[in-house]
Amino acid sequence: MTMLDSNPRWIALQVILKLVDRGRSLDDTFASEWFQTLPLSKRDQAMSRELSIGLCRWYFILQPLLNQRLQKPLRARDQDVEIILLLGLYQLLVMETDAHAAVNETVKLTRLLKKNWASGLTNAVLRKVVRDDLRWQEIDRVMAYPEWMQQLIRDEWGDLSQQIMVAGNQRPPMTLRIDSRQQSRDDYLKQLESKQIEASAHELISTAVQLKTPVEVAALPGFDRGLVSVQDAAAQIAAELLQCEPGNRVLDACAAPGGKSSQLLQQYADIHLDALDISETRLDRVRENLQRIGKPARLLVGDAAVPEQWFDGKRYDRVLVDTPCSASGVMRRHPDIKLLRRESDIMSLASRQRDILDAIWPLLKPGGMMLYSTCSIFKNENEKQIAGFLQSNVNAEEIGLSSFNWGNACVHGRQILPGESNMDGFYYALLRKSGLD
Ligand SMILES: C[S@@+](CC[C@H](N)C(=O)[O-])C[C@H]1O[C@@H](n2cnc3c(N)ncnc32)[C@H](O)[C@@H]1O
Known part of the structure; x- marks a missing residue:
């Protein structure tokens, strides 16, 4: 364990490196002993997850934005620097983190990597992004997929491809399945309401309930007894x-x-x-x-x-x-x-x-x-x-x-x-x- 292990941005970098270098899925990494035993506060753990998940979601939008601001492409062996820059972009554009903090914290990561040459580059690129005053809402974000996948979706689904890609970029809802042998969905919705958990009955599937905002499963009434399960x-x-x-x-x-x-x-x-x-x-x-x-x-x-x-x-x-x-x-x-x-x-x-x-x-x-x-x-x-x-x-x-x-x-x-x-x-x-x- 080192000081670095309590830095959520550093951890997000490690999570993404495991993904691109070793093909390790985010779920596997988040469930791993390494991740589970990091000295991160709950808040910082949530931040490193948000950074890792968000970067994957928007990678194919953020990468061209970055490339347009680099004088020459980074070498394959500097993929870690590229990820750091993308994490910086994600914070500036999507999370709307205070620009000063986002730039400083991102530059700090390059020093932690001991690639001091990358500090100046990171500083310059991120400051340029700030100056360019890009607005996330104004960027066309539909095509946040690799080229081959966009093509296959278009080939197979034609007019529906746009709708499919937009939906695949959303944050997913937390959906529950009620064990209707133990209680009715209406009764369970009342139980949720009494715990101030906002939820609604799914319009098509009679056992499904969707939460307005995801919660920890421990907060769900009767979860430990199997009254409900998390299932789309x-x-x-x-x-x-x-x-x-x-x-x-x-x-x-x-x-x-x-x-x-x-x-x-x-x-x-x-x-x-x-x-x-x-x-x-x-x-x-x-x-x-x-x-x-x-x-x-x-x-x-x-x-x-x-x-x-x-x-x-x-x-x-x-x-x-x-x-x-x-x-x-x-x-x-x-x-x-x-x-x-x-x-x-x-x-x-x-x-x-x-x-x-x-x-x-x-x-x-x-x-x-x-x-x-x-x-x-x-x-x-x-x-x-x-x-x-x-x-x-x-x-x-x-x-x-x-x-x-x-x-x-x-x-x-x-x-x-x-x-x-x-x-x-x-x-x-x-x-x-x-x-x-
Ligand atoms: C889509 S998941 C199944 C989800 C599960 N039915 C559920 O509802 O929770 C696919 C599962 O298949 C397993 N799997 C992959 N190849 C398999 C194989 N050849 N034989 C049996 N299981 C396999 C994987 O380990 C994985 O757990």
């Missing part, structure tokens, strides 16, 4: 779609952190759930969540694409395949996706998803149902994935979702676009296995 409204659709029946054997094939497993267990009292995940550490999150709601499930560590590792030979009545995906539908919640994803990831993710579908399908009983879901908006992971799967599995039949009032009908399945009814972007397709095996 779009994710809350899964359990209803799966239509479990008493006694069903159910597999959640990509279960961690357990949002949908928890919901299945709360909504359907008499099911036997296997919650599988490839990551043992992430499965710990499922364990914690199920403990909190007081519901049992069998937790399995293994690769869904390799059932020999974990399958006991008893087939399932229902399967949820909530696959790893590009997370392009949840960039408002995870803006680091904008920096982490590469164009080539989409096809390699699609091929992983197909491997999982192919391996899981034989584990479903004839007459059983499989729900496929992603938090992606890209068609290769969604409707094209399902089209390919249906083509090579004659015993798979699609169950239409046209009677629902959320999202948009696709060639196969249904897509919620980011921001629609203030939901995350999500895709669902429901398949039934015919009597044939």
